[in-house]
Amino acid sequence: MAKKDKVLIFDTTLRDGEQAPGASMNEKEKLEIAYGLERLGIDIIEAGFPVISKGDFDSVQMVAKHIKTSTVCGLARSIKKDIEAAADAVKPAKKKRIHVFLATSKIHLQHKLRKSEDEILKMAVDAVTLARQKVDDVEFSPEDASRSEKEFLFRILEAVIKAGATTVNIPDTVGYGVPSEYGRLIADIANNVPNINKAIISTHCHDDLGLAVANSLAGVMNGARQVECTINGVGERAGNASLEEIVMAINTRSDVYGCTTNVKTKEICRVSRLVSKATGFVVPPNKAIVGANAFRHESGIHQDGVLKERTTYEIIRPEDVGFHGTGLVLGKHSGRHAFRDRLKALGVILKDKELDTAFERFKAVADKKKQVFDEDLIAIVEDEIKVFQKIWSLDSVTYQSGTNVKPQVEVVLKSKGKKYTKSSSGDGPVDACYKAIDAITKLKGELIDYSIQSVTRGKDALGEVMVKVKMDGKQVIAHGTSTDILEASAKAYINAVNKTLSQKKDTKK
Ligand code: KIV
Ligand code: ZN
Numbered sequence: 481m482a483k484k485d486k487v488l489i490f491d492t493t494l495r496d497g498e499q500a501p502g503a504s505m506n507e508k509e510k511l512e513i514a515y516g517l518e519r520l521g522i523d524i525i526e527a528g529f530p531v532i533s534k535g536d537f538d539s540v541q542m543v544a545k546h547i548k549t550s551t552v553c554g555l556a557r558s559i560k561k562d563i564e565a566a567a568d569a570v571k572p573a574k575k576k577r578i579h580v581f582l583a584t585s586k587i588h589l590q591h592k593l594r595k596s597e598d599e600i601l602k603m604a605v606d607a608v609t610l611a612r613q614k615v616d617d618v619e620f621s622p623e624d625a626s627r628s629e630k631e632f633l634f635r636i637l638e639a640v641i642k643a644g645a646t647t648v649n650i651p652d653t654v655g656y657g658v659p660s661e662y663g664r665l666i667a668d669i670a671n672n673v674p675n676i677n678k679a680i681i682s683t684h685c686h687d688d689l690g691l692a693v694a695n696s697l698a699g700v701m702n703g704a705r706q707v708e709c710t711i712n713g714v715g716e717r718a719g720n721a722s723l724e725e726i727v728m729a730i731n732t733r734s735d736v737y738g739c740t741t742n743v744k745t746k747e748i749c750r751v752s753r754l755v756s757k758a759t760g761f762v763v764p765p766n767k768a769i770v771g772a773n774a775f776r777h778e779s780g781i782h783q784d785g786v787l788k789e790r791t792t793y794e795i796i797r798p799e800d801v802g803f804h805g806t807g808l809v810l811g812k813h814s815g816r817h818a819f820r821d822r823l824k825a826l827g828v829i830l831k832d833k834e835l836d837t838a839f840e841r842f843k844a845v846a847d848k849k850k851q852v853f854d855e856d857l858i859a860i861v862e863d864e865i866k867v868f869q870k871i872w873s874l875d876s877v878t879y880q881s882g883t884n885v886k887p888q889v890e891v892v893l894k895s896k897g898k899k900y901t902k903s904s905s906g907d908g909p910v911d912a913c914y915k916a917i918d919a920i921t922k923l924k925g926e927l928i929d930y931s932i933q934s935v936t937r938g939k940d941a942l943g944e945v946m947v948k949v950k951m952d953g954k955q956v957i958a959h960g961t962s963t964d965i966l967e968a969s970a971k972a973y974i975n976a977v978n979k980t981l982s983q984k985k986d987t988k989k
Contacts (some may be wrong), residue, residue: 514547556578557582558606581620618646626651626652648676652695662685693725724748769796819839841863872978874967951980958972
């Protein structure tokens with residue numbers, strides 16, 4: 481059998497993904513995600529756009545310092561100061577890349593850049609030449625390529641490859657392309673750019689028409705050997721092509737695509753959850769590959785078929801993407817060893833102290849909830865192992881509420897061994913609870929978004945609350961879980977307080 485071509489996976493969750501409205505992540509969350517992407521076997525991680533802020537520069541540099549196996553990439557406009565910032569930020573990386581971009585469509589040239597084609601061509605060549613003086617691995621993107629004149633596109637690609645670009649990326653910046661047309665564009669580039677054999681062709685598709693994955697795969701069918709995508713498809717406007725869908729399509733239908741990737745698919749669900757938590761974007765249950773219902777068979781006919789032979793209705797084995805079923809795993813009589821072994825089987829390895837805290841929490845949950853599922857264990861661990869300091873913690877929350885009763889909540893918080901109590905009333909129990917926490921912590925939060933989801937099924941399921949809160953002029957996202965939804969709400973809000981205070985401490989350092 482002929483050897484299959486490799487398609488490189490370029491993840492831009494930390495750059496284009498973070499451009500999704502309301503998705504900004506802090507440095508520690510970005511590093512956690514970068515580790516997750518490295519475990520996933522991602523070839524290139526685009527860690528950010530270093531010139532746009534000190535925060536962006538620092539997080540690209542932090543990723544560059546810690547990531548060893550993936551290439552770390554920084555984005556730059558075709559401007560000297562951008563390229564210098566990107567070069568400085570990726571400098572500590574073992575494998576580094578600078579990604580320069582410049583718009584090439586008539587619309588962008590006339591209205592945004594107000595430059596002629598020749599001026600643009602010179603800027604692109606100068607930018608790639610400078611980037612190549614800094615690193616050996618340089619990518620060039622003609623922004624809005626799918627709406628650019630093909631002749632000009634071929635000309636600029638030939639010129640940047642001559643100047644040293646090792647990857648040429650073809651963005652469908654506004655998500656306007658359709659698969660037949662985008663695939664044709666990639667084929668035309670492969671056939672009309674004389675020195676194209678010196679560079680890898682890459683796809684970068686946005687999802688405005690819901691075609692980002694289909695367009696990217698059409699690109700692969702026509703010779704692209706790098707795909708740019710994001711976890712859960714997060715990104716600017718309707719988002720980018722979803723990484724998990726592309727990888728699993730290439731994997732599952734290798735008979736059609738004739739390609740492979742380096743992705744370790746068993747890590748997919750874990751990273752998906754990590755990104756969902758950090759961005760606050762809940763994954764819809766019907767989302768392909770990572771949605772809660774992606775492997776659930778409800779119809780009796782389907783269930784019967786799967787029980788007789790899995791392949792009747794399943795094209796992917798759930799465990800191949802790290803999706804764990806809701807089989808009963810542990811109960812209140814389970815010991816520390818069983819708890820640790822089950823976590824290990826789920827790919828979670830904790831340090832002794834973290835294991836102690838998580839086990840204590842597991843015991844409390846198992847006391848209230850007879851059946852503790854894998855999803856519960858993951859939620860417990862994620863809830864306990866925070867990427868920020870636990871300055872405040874919840875001791876207790878008691879409330880009185882109901883029809884025709886004004887909600888009254890008493891909150892007891894702990895900090896440095898001392899307890900603080902406050903009672904409050906409000907429009908509802910959550911409002912009253914948050915007012916009490918504000919009064920104790922002296923940090924007034926504005927609740928921007930709140931959602932609650934059950935972690936598993938059943939009336940005794942753990943509830944997971946996500947809050948998006950503006951505190952101290954900054955927006956933070958935090959979570960909390962409990963079988964009691966007011967307790968979960970209180971924990972989520974306290975985590976938002978802790979995150980805000982930790983970030984304040986970090987910036988003072
Ligand atoms: O969508 C786009 O054009 C981009 C470029 C910076 C590659 O994100
Ligand atoms: Zn983009």
